[in-house]
Amino acid sequence: MKINEQTKKLDEIARQVRKNIIEMLVQAGSGHPGGALSACDIMVALYFSVMRHNPQNPQWRERDRFILSKGHSCPAMYACLARAGYFPLQELSTLRKIGSRLQGHPSKTDGLPGIEVSTGSLGQGLSIANGIALGLKLDRIGARVYCLMGDGEIEEGQIWEAAMAASHYHIDNLCGIVDNNGLQIDGTIDEIMSPNPISEKWKAFGWNTIEIDGNKMEEILEAFAEAKTIKRKPTVIIAKTIKGKGVSFMENAVEWHGKAPSKEQAKVALKDLESS
Amino acid sequence: MVEMKATRDGYGEGLVALGEKNPQVVVLSADLTNSTRASMFKKRFPERFFTMGVAEADMIGTAGGLSLVGKIPFCCTLGVFASGRVWDQVRVTICYSNLNVKIGGSHGGISVGADGATHQSIEEITLMRVLPNMKVVVPCDAIETRKATIQAGEVSGPVYIRFGRSPVPIITTKDTPFILGKAITMRKGKDVAIFACGIMVYEALEAAKELDKKGISAGVINLHTVKPIDEEIIFKAAKETGAIVTAEEHQLSGGFGSAVTEVTVKQYPVPVEMVGIKDHFGKSGSPQELIQDFGLTRFDIIKAVEKVLKRKG
Ligand SMILES: Cc1ncc(C[n+]2csc(CCOP(=O)(O)OP(=O)(O)O)c2C)c(N)n1
Ligand SMILES: [Mg+2]
Numbered sequence: 134m135k136i137n138e139q140t141k142k143l144d145e146i147a148r149q150v151r152k153n154i155i156e157m158l159v160q161a162g163s164g165h166p167g168g169a170l171s172a173c174d175i176m177v178a179l180y181f182s183v184m185r186h187n188p189q190n191p192q193w194r195e196r197d198r199f200i201l202s203k204g205h206s207c208p209a210m211y212a213c214l215a216r217a218g219y220f221p222l223q224e225l226s227t228l229r230k231i232g233s234r235l236q237g238h239p240s241k242t243d244g245l246p247g248i249e250v251s252t253g254s255l256g257q258g259l260s261i262a263n264g265i266a267l268g269l270k271l272d273r274i275g276a277r278v279y280c281l282m283g284d285g286e287i288e289e290g291q292i293w294e295a296a297m298a299a300s301h302y303h304i305d306n307l308c309g310i311v312d313n314n315g316l317q318i319d320g321t322i323d324e325i326m327s328p329n330p331i332s333e334k335w336k337a338f339g340w341n342t343i344e345i346d347g348n349k350m351e352e353i354l355e356a357f358a359e360a361k362t363i364k365r366k367p368t369v370i371i372a373k374t375i376k377g378k379g380v381s382f383m384e385n386a387v388e389w390h391g392k393a394p395s396k397e398q399a400k401v402a403l404k405d406l407e408s409s
Numbered sequence: 410m411v412e413m414k415a416t417r418d419g420y421g422e423g424l425v426a427l428g429e430k431n432p433q434v435v436v437l438s439a440d441l442t443n444s445t446r447a448s449m450f451k452k453r454f455p456e457r458f459f460t461m462g463v464a465e466a467d468m469i470g471t472a473g474g475l476s477l478v479g480k481i482p483f484c485c486t487l488g489v490f491a492s493g494r495v496w497d498q499v500r501v502t503i504c505y506s507n508l509n510v511k512i513g514g515s516h517g518g519i520s521v522g523a524d525g526a527t528h529q530s531i532e533e534i535t536l537m538r539v540l541p542n543m544k545v546v547v548p549c550d551a552i553e554t555r556k557a558t559i560q561a562g563e564v565s566g567p568v569y570i571r572f573g574r575s576p577v578p579i580i581t582t583k584d585t586p587f588i589l590g591k592a593i594t595m596r597k598g599k600d601v602a603i604f605a606c607g608i609m610v611y612e613a614l615e616a617a618k619e620l621d622k623k624g625i626s627a628g629v630i631n632l633h634t635v636k637p638i639d640e641e642i643i644f645k646a647a648k649e650t651g652a653i654v655t656a657e658e659h660q661l662s663g664g665f666g667s668a669v670t671e672v673t674v675k676q677y678p679v680p681v682e683m684v685g686i687k688d689h690f691g692k693s694g695s696p697q698e699l700i701q702d703f704g705l706t707r708f709d710i711i712k713a714v715e716k717v718l719k720r721k722g
Contacts, residue, residue: 161523162523163522163523163524164523204527229523229524229525229693230693230694231692231693231694231695231698231699231702232694233693236525236526236527236692236693237523237524237525237527237528237693238524238525238526238527238528240525240526240527242690243692251526251527252527253524253525253527253528254489254490254494254527255463256463256464285440285462285463286463288440288462288463288464289463289464289466290464290466290467291466317440317462317463318440318441318443319438319440319441319442319443319460324460325440325460325462326440326460326461326462326463326464
């Protein structure tokens with residue numbers, strides 16, 4: 134497929150995933166829209182272009198792995214998994230309900246195919262990703278590991294412990310992504326506990342860094358392609374994004390971190406996405 | 410209708426009251442300022458409030474340092490993170506050195522609901538009471554939480570305060586005496602004594618009313634301080650009633666009921682039945698659904714009473 138055909142196809146999937154996110158959250162009555170919408174394009178790129186994986190055989194040994202370290206953004210991952218064929222689309226409507234496999238934060242033990250590990254307590258995903266990547270190397274399996282973190286999440290010390298270990302062990306089959314939407318719960322990252330300058334920090338920890346617009350499909354695909362070529366060090370993509378991307382009233386609005394839209398608000402949101 | 414109020418609101422009010430009394434009180438929050446009601450202190454005393462970012466381990470260590478220069482720091486986050494996430498930091502930095510650091514864990518229990526297992530805090534009593542020097546308080550309503558918070562700031566050494574997110578019935582008054590470590594008899598009874606903490610005190614009182622109709626006289630004791638535990642009141646109840654039921658919105662292993670039985674076996678090994686979570690993780694659902702699912706209602710307490718009375722012989 135030509136580059137622009139490919140990005141067009143992925144952009145369309147991302148639009149559908151965003152609609153799913155809004156529909157899921159309205160039905161659940163709670164959840165986290167902002168970070169799911171900001172990271173949506175990155176997850177779509179991974180599941181529908183970048184990663185080698187097999188929805189019919191989720192445990193395939195050679196698969197690339199995705200760790201959603203910022204577990205609260207799981208509605209986007211759930212919608213990607215369903216659209217990729219891991220489970221029926223209808224199941225998305227059970228999000229956060231009793232008995233559901235789609236738990237409020239990703240759960241490995243509730244039987245949802247495609248979930249590598251439970252997350253939700255921020256800061257832990259990169260260490261897990263390191264372990265998987267090292268294990269794959271030991272087994273001489275050429276698969277890659279992707280770990281998506283929040284820009285608030287990287288305030289967690291454990292992230293930097295993991296960052297140090299990844300470069301120490303030259304984990305080049307690992308690619309981190311920081312969803313740099315500039316917001317956390319209490320305010321902007323600069324007000325609350327600034328992780329800036331983000332790129333320089335990762336560089337200082339020995340990482341290869343790539344800075345992109347994380348809501349532009351072409352740039353996302355190029356960055357992942359470049360990451361694959363980097364040897365002897367891990368790569369992190371600093372993806373500048375818009376929190377709440379695609380829904381007019383949620384964009385860059387700190388209050389849309391962790392609440393569901395009302396039915397009325399959802400109508401407006403879906404209309405925004407319809408015309409995007 | 411009983412008045413409802415979240416215990417976290419009592420925590421926020423307690424922090425402000427303490428802040429007014431004592432300029433050494435400082436508050437730290439790990440990006441959950443509104444959720445924990447630390448926001449109330451922040452608004453009143455912005456210069457004594459610190460945003461620590463999503464970095465609980467760092468928050469605990471910073472609080473330890475602040476206490477070493479005479480401050481009285483309160484660390485605020487959700488119970489899961491405040492206990493389990495930073496357990497080693499609390500163990501080594503705070504408790505081993507017996508530093509004057511207070512930890513406020515919100516969203517205790519399963520009543521946080523839809524967020525699911527990762528955010529439901531059902532192990533704090535076990536995790537915290539096992540640590541030497543640590544005191545553990547689980548107040549039953551917002552008024553009691555306010556008092557517990559103030560007293561936590563007034564006693565020296567580490568204190569863990571567990572409180573919740575959802576509005577719960579107010580069952581004490583401003584005048585109800587509250588002393589850390591001293592349990593409160595909420596209702597007298599001669600057939601059985603029900604020990605409860607947190608939101609289960611209200612359920613126990615409702616259960617006792619129902620039992621009364623069946624001709625069973627059940628006492629209810631609000632054992633708000635799990636550590637140091639009020640041994641005297643437990644011995645007395647065991648001796649006088651000969652049967653005990655415990656009720657907690659928490660994992661049974663090593664929790665509140667375990668703490669009570671650790672006492673009874675020393676002098677009066679009477680039969681004990683425990684109401685609590687039976688070795689399960691939490692899950693998504695409405696608080697009401699979960700409370701029923703995990704067997705934490707007044708009806709579960711009634712069943713436990715009937716069972717313990719049969720064993721009493
Ligand atoms: C260890 C831990 N502390 C606190 C929280 C509560 N929490 C959930 S999301 C969030 C803010 C995260 O901000 P960021 O990483 O920037 O996420 P995004 O903007 O991508 O949604 C916080 C503090 C948590 N889930 N885990
Ligand atoms: Mg962010």
